[in-house]
Amino acid sequence: MDSSGEQTAADVWARVKRRLRAELGEDIFASWFGRLELDSVVEGCAYLTVPTRFLKSWIESHYADRVLSVYRSETHDVERVVIGVRNTLGRDAAPQRRPNEAPRPSTAAPVPTAAQVSEPKAPTLTFPQEERGENSDLGGAPLDPRLTFESFIVGRSNALAHAAADRVAHAPNGQVIYNPLYLHAGVGLGKTHLLHAIGHEMRTQGRRVIYLTADRFMYGFVASLKAQTSLAFKERLRGIDLLIIDDVQFIQGKQIQQEFGHTLNALIDAGRQIVIAADRPPADLENLDERVRSRLAGGLVVEVTALDEALRTSILSTRIEALKTIHPTFEVGPNVISYVARSITANGRDLEGAVNRLLAHATLTGSAITLETAETAIRDLVRNREPKRVKIEDIQKLVASRYNVSRSDILSERRTAAVVRPRQIAMYLSKVLTLRSLPEIGRRFGGRDHTTVLHAVRKIEKALGEDHALSDEVELLKRMLQE
Numbered sequence: 169m170d171s172s173g174e175q176t177a178a179d180v181w182a183r184v185k186r187r188l189r190a191e192l193g194e195d196i197f198a199s200w201f202g203r204l205e206l207d208s209v210v211e212g213c214a215y216l217t218v219p220t221r222f223l224k225s226w227i228e229s230h231y232a233d234r235v236l237s238v239y240r241s242e243t244h245d246v247e248r249v250v251i252g253v254r255n256t257l258g259r260d261a262a263p264q265r266r267p268n269e270a271p272r273p274s275t276a277a278p279v280p281t282a283a284q285v286s287e288p289k290a291p292t293l294t295f296p297q298e299e300r301g302e303n304s305d306l307g308g309a310p311l312d313p314r315l316t317f318e319s320f321i322v323g324r325s326n327a328l329a330h331a332a333a334d335r336v337a338h339a340p341n342g343q344v345i346y347n348p349l350y351l352h353a354g355v356g357l358g359k360t361h362l363l364h365a366i367g368h369e370m371r372t373q374g375r376r377v378i379y380l381t382a383d384r385f386m387y388g389f390v391a392s393l394k395a396q397t398s399l400a401f402k403e404r405l406r407g408i409d410l411l412i413i414d415d416v417q418f419i420q421g422k423q424i425q426q427e428f429g430h431t432l433n434a435l436i437d438a439g440r441q442i443v444i445a446a447d448r449p450p451a452d453l454e455n456l457d458e459r460v461r462s463r464l465a466g467g468l469v470v471e472v473t474a475l476d477e478a479l480r481t482s483i484l485s486t487r488i489e490a491l492k493t494i495h496p497t498f499e500v501g502p503n504v505i506s507y508v509a510r511s512i513t514a515n516g517r518d519l520e521g522a523v524n525r526l527l528a529h530a531t532l533t534g535s536a537i538t539l540e541t542a543e544t545a546i547r548d549l550v551r552n553r554e555p556k557r558v559k560i561e562d563i564q565k566l567v568a569s570r571y572n573v574s575r576s577d578i579l580s581e582r583r584t585a586a587v588v589r590p591r592q593i594a595m596y597l598s599k600v601l602t603l604r605s606l607p608e609i610g611r612r613f614g615g616r617d618h619t620t621v622l623h624a625v626r627k628i629e630k631a632l633g634e635d636h637a638l639s640d641e642v643e644l645l646k647r648m649l650q651e
Contacts, residue, residue, distance in 0.1 A: 323479025353472035356515025
């Protein structure tokens with residue numbers, strides 16, 4: 169295809185994406201189509217790619233007809249759509265791309281056939297009765313052998329979470345404690361470490377354990393629906409002693425949420441242990457069904473807070489001592505450890521990255537680690553402070569106060585100029601300063617539709633580029649909310 173053809177194909181794909189965004193809404197589009205890309209258009213077939221098999225399976229199951237319909241409305245050159253995973257598309261799609269192959273007739277089926285797109289297989293979730301030790305093939309995601317209770321460093325910020333996890337893991341056989349146990353924290357603060365530690369300990373007791381990320385749970389359920397094995401999938405999933413779900417905030421889709429809720433109820437009613445992790449408390453999981461949130465909140469909810477300096481120092485010292493068994497000449501003085509612990513405050517992963525940088529400097533240059541070299545090595549990891557988690561309620565209160573209106577005015581149906589502009593600014597700030605989706609923001613603003621929020625965001629974005637006074641005012645509000 170020549171450059172003009174490629175440009176035409178790209179233009180058509182851009183129009184298709186705009187149509188999908190308008191028809192499906194910003195929230196659904198961002199969740200499922202944001203990473204969908206056009207690879208090429210060959211002989212009437214549009215080859216689209218996504219980064220994961222889960223996205224591929226989900227779009228094929230729920231939106232394949234819609235994508236093809238929109239494509240056909242934009243161009244007569246596309247008769248079929250094939251979706252592949254980016255790192256495997258070349259292999260999977262090769263049979264359709266041979267230049268000397270006869271063109272397919274225009275009456276080809278609108279939905280890709282099994283020959284065009286390989287069907288995802290339902291995940292293996294077998295629970296053999298005769299094999300319940302730690303080597304049993306229990307399916308799900310593997311447990312990381314490094315993430316055990318022995319390797320977990322306890323400090324003030326995670327002591328309660330560690331104690332609860334330890335209590336659950338070492339409960340007498342058949343006894344269920346704190347069900348469900350729900351841990352929530354920001355990135356890199358140790359909640360996933362505790363999930364794996366619980367799983368390891370209970371497997372050593374011969375218990376049936378399955379660890380799933382939210383993506384893996386969703387993929388397993390969708391794949392079982394496509395393979396018509398959903399009943400067996402549900403029964404196998406409920407036939408375990410411990411279910412661990414990580415990053416539960418990513419579970420989406422009404423049918424999947426319903427099945428997740430049914431699974432929780434079935435396991436809890438059967439006296440099986442459930443451990444959940446997320447990046448926020450249950451009440452803030454607005455994407456989840458209210459009954460599921462209530463069920464999650466009914467157990468023990470524990471937050472793992474930011475690592476204090478003493479805990480950061482312990483983590484650094486422990487990691488450095490472990491590396492010295494492999495690199496005996498790797499020496500880091502107390503003053504350097506103290507400097508790194510004071511400078512890196514975000515999370516444990518950044519601390520791990522700092523140690524790796526120090527090790528690389530020591531082994532590659534052969535020179536000693538000093539404060540100066542440490543400062544250079546970790547410069548990209550240093551953050552002045554942990555970013556504050558901004559709440560929509562705080563935004564509404566501050567904006568209302570700033571513009572001399574009440575918070576109830578902002579949430580009301582009033583359309584006077586004195587209320588509309590502050591409401592739109594509050595919606596804009598909610599979009600840029602929080603992780604909430606447009607539908608979630610709309611619900612927090614008096615149950616408004618997500619299109620109303622999108623309109624407000626776009627209007628304020630346009631105004632910021634034209635009104636310097638408004639731009640300064642919004643920047644001031646941002647700083648006040650983040651301090």
